[in-house]
Amino acid sequence: MAGYMPVSKTDKWATPKDLYDKLNAEFHFDFDPCPIDWKDGDPDGLKIEWGSSSFCNPPYSKVSLWIEKAHSEWKKGKTVVMLMNAITDTKAFHKYIYNQAEIRFVQGRLTFINPREPTKKAPNVKPSMVVVFK
Numbered sequence: 001m002a003g004y005m006p007v008s009k010t011d012k013w014a015t016p017k018d019l020y021d022k023l024n025a026e027f028h029f030d031f032d033p034c035p036i037d038w039k040d041g042d043p044d045g046l047k048i049e050w051g052s053s054s055f056c057n058p059p060y061s062k063v064s065l066w067i068e069k070a071h072s073e074w075k076k077g078k079t080v081v082m083l084m085n086a087i088t089d090t091k092a093f094h095k096y097i098y099n100q101a102e103i104r105f106v107q108g109r110l111t112f113i114n115p116r117e118p119t120k121k122a123p124n125v126k127p128s129m130v131v132v133f134k
Contacts, residue, residue, distance in 0.1 A: 013112035013122065015057045015083055023130065027081050029055040034066070036115050045069070050078060057083040064092035067131075071096040074133030086129040102132040 014036045023029075031051025045056075046065055050073045058066030063084055070080040086105055087093065097103065106128040114120040 014115050015055075016110055016112065019083070019106075019110065020055065023055065023081055027053050027055070027079060027132075029053050029081070032056070033069070034058055049073075050080065053079045053081075055081050055083075060085060064090065067092040067096050070131075070133055071100070074101075078133075080133040082131040082133075084129060084131065085124070086127040097131055100133070102134065104130040104132065106130065 029051070031054040033045030033048070033050050033054055033056055036057075046069050050069075054070075054073065056066060056070055067082070067084075070082055074080050088098070109123045109125075110128050111121045111123045114122065
């Protein structure tokens with residue numbers, strides 16, 4: 001039997017601040033298409049234009065849609081930096097990322113923060129990668 005893998009009840013986990021700050025210092029983000037504080041009724045980041053340099057920590061439950069959108073925005077000449085699980089066997093990875101974007105594997109497991117309960121932290125059960133469409 002495979003090991004236990006907990007399932008989160010939410011897609012709203014904040015990016016570790018030190019990682020975001022390091023990437024922001026390099027790419028100077030001007031847009032986040034799926035901010036942690038999004039609410040029902042807010043503009044859908046999959047349906048709107050992104051900024052010239054966007055940071056995207058997508059909802060992992062719908063990550064393939066966000067990968068496709070990031071690729072589309074990059075094709076318009078924009079820079080997109082994505083934080084996601086390092087899962088490299090998916091159709092979306094091979095169609096939109098592999099041999100097209102820079103891939104930076106994150107050493108160790110990131111710990112995400114629950115924005116509703118900042119003291120509640122959860123280590124990712126999977127490795128992470130930063131994908132840079134530039």
